[in-house]
Amino acid sequence: MRCKKEISKPSDNSMVLVENLNVTFGKNQIVHDVSFNVDQGEIIGMFGISGAGKTTIIRVLTCQIEEKNWSGNVEVTGLNPSRKRNHSKILSNIGYVPQLELLNLYFELNPMANVEVFTSTYGMNKRKAKETAEKLFKILDIPEDTWKKRVSRMSGGEKKRLSMAIGLIHNPQVLFLDEPTTGVDASKRYDILSYLKKLNQHLGTTMFIITHDLEAALICDKTAILKQGKLLEFETPRKLISSLPSGGLVAKISIESLDQKVIKTVQKFDSVKNVLRVGNETIEVLMENFKNNLPKLMKYLFENDVKIYSMSSDIADFRRFFQIRIQEEEEKENEVNLSEINSEGGIIS
Amino acid sequence: MKKLNIKNNIFRLVRQIKKEFQLLWTDKFNIFIALIVPPLVVALLGITTDISGSSLNLIDCVVVSYDSNTYINEINFTESKLDEYNMKYVNAVNNSNLLNLIQFLNASEEIYAMETARNYLNSKQIKVIIVIPVDFSELLIFGYPGLIECISDSSDFQKIQNNLNAVYDSIKIFVNQNNLTPQFEVSGFEEFSIPEGYSFKFNFMMVLVLSFMVIGVGMVSTILIIVQEKPIARLLLTPVERAEILSAKYITYTSVLIIQDLSLVISSLIFGLYVVGSLFDLFLALFILGFTGLAIGIFISTISKTKTQANQFFFATFLVLILLSGIFIPIDAMPNYLQIIAYALPLSHGGPLITGIITKGKSVFGFDFFTLLSVSVFLVITSFIIFQRRKYEV
Numbered sequence: 001m002r003c004k005k006e007i008s009k010p011s012d013n014s015m016v017l018v019e020n021l022n023v024t025f026g027k028n029q030i031v032h033d034v035s036f037n038v039d040q041g042e043i044i045g046m047f048g049i050s051g052a053g054k055t056t057i058i059r060v061l062t063c064q065i066e067e068k069n070w071s072g073n074v075e076v077t078g079l080n081p082s083r084k085r086n087h088s089k090i091l092s093n094i095g096y097v098p099q100l101e102l103l104n105l106y107f108e109l110n111p112m113a114n115v116e117v118f119t120s121t122y123g124m125n126k127r128k129a130k131e132t133a134e135k136l137f138k139i140l141d142i143p144e145d146t147w148k149k150r151v152s153r154m155s156g157g158e159k160k161r162l163s164m165a166i167g168l169i170h171n172p173q174v175l176f177l178d179e180p181t182t183g184v185d186a187s188k189r190y191d192i193l194s195y196l197k198k199l200n201q202h203l204g205t206t207m208f209i210i211t212h213d214l215e216a217a218l219i220c221d222k223t224a225i226l227k228q229g230k231l232l233e234f235e236t237p238r239k240l241i242s243s244l245p246s247g248g249l250v251a252k253i254s255i256e257s258l259d260q261k262v263i264k265t266v267q268k269f270d271s272v273k274n275v276l277r278v279g280n281e282t283i284e285v286l287m288e289n290f291k292n293n294l295p296k297l298m299k300y301l302f303e304n305d306v307k308i309y310s311m312s313s314d315i316a317d318f319r320r321f322f323q324i325r326i327q328e329e330e331e332k333e334n335e336v337n338l339s340e341i342n343s344e345g346g347i348i349s
Numbered sequence: 350m351k352k353l354n355i356k357n358n359i360f361r362l363v364r365q366i367k368k369e370f371q372l373l374w375t376d377k378f379n380i381f382i383a384l385i386v387p388p389l390v391v392a393l394l395g396i397t398t399d400i401s402g403s404s405l406n407l408i409d410c411v412v413v414s415y416d417s418n419t420y421i422n423e424i425n426f427t428e429s430k431l432d433e434y435n436m437k438y439v440n441a442v443n444n445s446n447l448l449n450l451i452q453f454l455n456a457s458e459e460i461y462a463m464e465t466a467r468n469y470l471n472s473k474q475i476k477v478i479i480v481i482p483v484d485f486s487e488l489l490i491f492g493y494p495g496l497i498e499c500i501s502d503s504s505d506f507q508k509i510q511n512n513l514n515a516v517y518d519s520i521k522i523f524v525n526q527n528n529l530t531p532q533f534e535v536s537g538f539e540e541f542s543i544p545e546g547y548s549f550k551f552n553f554m555m556v557l558v559l560s561f562m563v564i565g566v567g568m569v570s571t572i573l574i575i576v577q578e579k580p581i582a583r584l585l586l587t588p589v590e591r592a593e594i595l596s597a598k599y600i601t602y603t604s605v606l607i608i609q610d611l612s613l614v615i616s617s618l619i620f621g622l623y624v625v626g627s628l629f630d631l632f633l634a635l636f637i638l639g640f641t642g643l644a645i646g647i648f649i650s651t652i653s654k655t656k657t658q659a660n661q662f663f664f665a666t667f668l669v670l671i672l673l674s675g676i677f678i679p680i681d682a683m684p685n686y687l688q689i690i691a692y693a694l695p696l697s698h699g700g701p702l703i704t705g706i707i708t709k710g711k712s713v714f715g716f717d718f719f720t721l722l723s724v725s726v727f728l729v730i731t732s733f734i735i736f737q738r739r740k741y742e743v
Contacts, residue, residue: 059742062586062743063586064586064742064743088588091586091587091588092587092588094586096583096586096743098583098743102579102580103579103580103582103583103743104580104583105580106368106372106580108371108372108375108376109368109371109372109375113368113371116364116367116368117364117365117368117584118584118587120360120361120364120365121361121364121584121587121588121589122587122588123357123360123361123588150375178743
């Protein structure tokens, strides 16, 4: 890949350190040799399609997987989760916001009672818990008239924000959030992301977001891309995008009667590196030496009877990077599989 | 450090208990089942049964008399038609608190008397046919033991003894009213009977009702308390210990059980439960029965993965408890291996434990109590082990 995967060395303010993490259940290896380091105050986004191993890694970090199932050097807030005696301290230092609010909140109780239930587990007294809750509720715009209502009577968005507040109620050093924007409509998704950023800025909490939602990269300091248990990338979104050909410049071209044949024609052009179909009649093209080669590409398409409606250029976003990276990985896997089949065929013949 | 840990444990436990009470308070249906239904059932039974000393349901009967028919002495071939005691016995049947005479059939006047009586029995209109034999009066007049024949509906074999007891009662009245030398053994009625002014029916029912109710309510109110608490997995991602969560549940529901048992004892006394033994013993008996139900409920909740599974476990368990309680089939009549299972189940000890206290004045501390205690201790320990090992993932 263009972006060199470097594991930043643990600094003094390292919050999460993972070195050569392997997770195995029976004969299935779920996570393969994953390494990364997260510093204090960073927001990390973990992206990957289902089965990528995101949740498994978080479960190791949150002491949910027994040591017999994993190997490697892992430290969370400077403590190793492989030691059972560290569990209580680690759990005191971290917060967790599950995907579904019903797993995090007692719907029959009011928000303040929920706060009390969770703060008591950290040994916080009632007054301090109330003060912290009020501060968080204000940051998260949870209306005061709902504080003493049953959670079941709150709106979906309010529940989501309350769930975040519960995760942060003991002022943890690291907060893990599982799919915080899943099941939320598009406009509210951005609200949630901005609340997370706001909390990060106010409290300086390190955040770990596991998500399918690639928009979440907007607030992430670093993004991790996982595929089938392997960490493909761990870098800032800006660096990842700039590692694309021509620093991530893309040509967005609308073509009449767009089909696979036309796409193949585009791919045949020398400097074209990636072609992504992004709509019914639209493709995005990444190429080397964008400025020089774009007019040549247009001429080439015209000569090949490809009818173009419109063309514009833009900088790729994280979504495009993710698609390209996953596509590349799949192509690589296909090549490996093909060569394996060929070599086996050779032996037989 | 250790002292601080214990302080933290207690702090968290107290807060968990508070949470359980808050959750319980929001679950009005559960409160209704646990605290309102039991005394309500006692009250309903108390109101609907006659407190002024009524008996069990009267046993409907028909008396068929052959006494007025001609009797031929087989030794000296003399004939007689004595029937002096015939109507006196019928009067005794009428005076019995246990029998309800539907019809008197005199075979000397109605040749199909016996057939009519059998039709009554077949159509379940009566439970017993009492037959006065042809030589009934003759035997009594000449100082011989009298003989009454009794044909009981045996389709419900558990009731046969009740039917016979009722007939014995009529004979007892007959003997007393006619100053006859008791020729009939009447036993088992006097020793632990319910005195005048108390309802025999209510006392008889309460033994079963109390044991079924406290175990059943204990189970019903706890089968879902773990399986339906979704945030448990999230709670385990805090420093709280599993033992603290489960202990809080036991403490909360045991407190509810204490209130429930107190209300049961008080309402039972108000509505006329006759208790020979100590009230504290009765309370302890109800408590241990209820606690066993609660322990079964929590055990079911720890092993179940879904609410549906917990409900299915509950029905299956309660069915086995009832079937092997000895109410439908006497435990001694079961095969040996089933007897062992039956004696290990709590419901088979509920009846004897409560009967022993209320009618015989026995102490609660006996075989039944310690069996129930062992069963509950076993269930509590097992539920803690299962809950400790259960996999929770968020």
